[in-house]
Amino acid sequence: MDLSDLESKLKESQSSRMRLVVTDGVFSMDGDVAPLTGICDLAEQYGAMVFIDECHATGFLGPRGRGTDELLGVMDRVHIVNSTLGKALGGAAGGYTVGPKPLIDLLRQRSRPYLFSNSLPPPVVGSALRAVELLLASNEISQSMTAKTMRFRNKMTEAGFTIAGSAHPICPVMLGDARLASLMADDMLKLGVYVIGFSFPVVPKGKARIRVQISAAHTNEDIDHCVDAFIQTGRKHGVVS
Numbered sequence: 001m002d003l004s005d006l007e008s009k010l011k012e013s014q015s016s017r018m019r020l021v022v023t024d025g026v027f028s029m030d031g032d033v034a035p036l037t038g039i040c041d042l043a044e045q046y047g048a049m050v051f052i053d054e055c056h057a058t059g060f061l062g063p064r065g066r067g068t069d070e071l072l073g074v075m076d077r078v079h080i081v082n083s084t085l086g087k088a089l090g091g092a093a094g095g096y097t098v099g100p101k102p103l104i105d106l107l108r109q110r111s112r113p114y115l116f117s118n119s120l121p122p123p124v125v126g127s128a129l130r131a132v133e134l135l136l137a138s139n140e141i142s143q144s145m146t147a148k149t150m151r152f153r154n155k156m157t158e159a160g161f162t163i164a165g166s167a168h169p170i171c172p173v174m175l176g177d178a179r180l181a182s183l184m185a186d187d188m189l190k191l192g193v194y195v196i197g198f199s200f201p202v203v204p205k206g207k208a209r210i211r212v213q214i215s216a217a218h219t220n221e222d223i224d225h226c227v228d229a230f231i232q233t234g235r236k237h238g239v240v241s
């Protein structure tokens with residue numbers, strides 16, 4: 001997220017023949033979107049390549065769900081993308097890397113989980129392929145995600161909660177205290193909503209939160225039910241009035 005730090009690293013490493021800037025497209029705990037335009041500008045200025053991990057973007061971010069590089073209009077400036085079949089695509093396991101052919105040829109020989117592990121089970125491949133077909137056929141799913149995400153974020157903010165990140169379906173409900181996050185998550189489950197509290201060492205001390213992920217499969221009623229449950233448990237624990 002820190003472009004001046006990136007620039008200083010690129011300056012320090014000027015003597016290296018090949019350099020690769022590696023970043024998540026979206027950071028998982030806060031839902032922060034990497035500043036890819038600035039990253040690509042710096043990479044081009046200093047002759048480096050760009051590699052993004054799109055596990056928290058593939059399938060729903062950007063107008064057609066292509067990911068962070070589509071959202072920020074830099075699809076032709078990113079060299080390597082890896083992602084998972086096991087998150088938004090719902091295929092339970094597996095992943096992929098796309099990039100220049102020499103890189104892919106190298107990975108086929110050197111990538112440990114590719115070369116020395118069992119292949120993905122055919123049902124997982126089948127379900128992931130179907131998910132990709134659905135995304136290619138229509139932009140409706142990725143666009144409905146944006147609307148549902150904003151519904152949740154706006155209603156929660158109106159109710160007095162602090163939601164980190166912006167416009168991403170990872171919606172961290174910031175609570176601060178680890179015990180509070182855990183107790184509230186337990187109470188949410190009693191109201192039929194399964195959410196997980198995250199605390200140190202997964203996130204910094206004092207930044208405990210409940211991380212909510214909005215899914216395209218949620219209805220508006222599901223989202224409203226979730227917000228109501230948050231308000232009820234939040235009042236019980238003195239988080240909102």
Ligand SMILES: Cc1ncc(COP(=O)(O)O)c(C=O)c1O
Binds near residue numbers: 085
């Ligand atoms: C940024 C990021 N990359 C990669 C992975 C790993 O994905 P997989 O479980 O499909 O190997 C994760 C999993 O949480 C992740 O958050």
